[in-house]
Ligand code: SF4
């Protein structure tokens with residue numbers, strides 16, 4: 484009997500506590516938002532998605548280097564002497580075509596480390612957050628506005644210009660060699676008469692033709708270093724091209740399967 488009375492008391496007490504909470508919330512302001520019709524104001528400096536104003540990008544790749552998870556992929560092509568790419572809104576002269584600017588938001592950790600080094604403030608975090616998708620590959624956002632034809636044309640012009648410069652350099656070198664040989668032939672007798680007893684010519688070169696100051700060594704070291712840098716750059720370019728081609732093939736395959 485006592486137990487039944489205690490249980491009844493507990494039941495009524497629980498009902499009154501519950502109803503008290505319900506009544507209190509009936510008269511307080513609601514905190515729920517009827518999304519998507521109603522949206523809360525986001526906090527200042529919110530990090531939701533990266534956006535690149537490609538018109539202001541100078542292709543310096545500082546953002547790419549700053550990214551700790553390597554989710555930015557930038558490709559550039561040097562402009563030729565007759566190209567005028569103009570200036571950014573911050574007054575920086577543009578010298579590179581940005582033929583590829585991809586950001587993989589699936590990898591991004593929203594650290595914003597890429598935003599701060601940008602000299603033209605063209606990469607920013609924006610308030611857009613509705614970009615969920617069923618396929619991770621759709622989270623790669625491309626910002627370059629160059630068409631394949633424009634990329635091909637820029638590459639073709641650059642190659643032609645480099646070839647032209649190489650040819651001119653080679654011609655200058657041959658002309659210099661020819662001039663030196665002519666000079667040697669003209670003044671050969673005088674030069675041998677002018678050799679010192681140490682076997683060095685008056686011009687400071689030994690008879691073996693080697694410079695006493697190791698100029699040949701240092702110039703060959705320099706050319707080796709520049710050759711390594713060229714090879715490195717070429718390897719990076721090739722890797723980037725391969726990545727781009729693979730991504731393009733993937734997208735095309737996906738588009739076809741959707742059709
Ligand atoms: S926010 Fe961080 S992780 Fe994302 S792209 Fe920028 S540097 Fe990389």
Ligand code: SF4
Pocket residue numbers: 535539540541542543544545546547557600601602603604605606
């Ligand atoms: S740091 Fe800025 S200007 Fe340089 S490549 Fe990145 S987005 Fe472009």
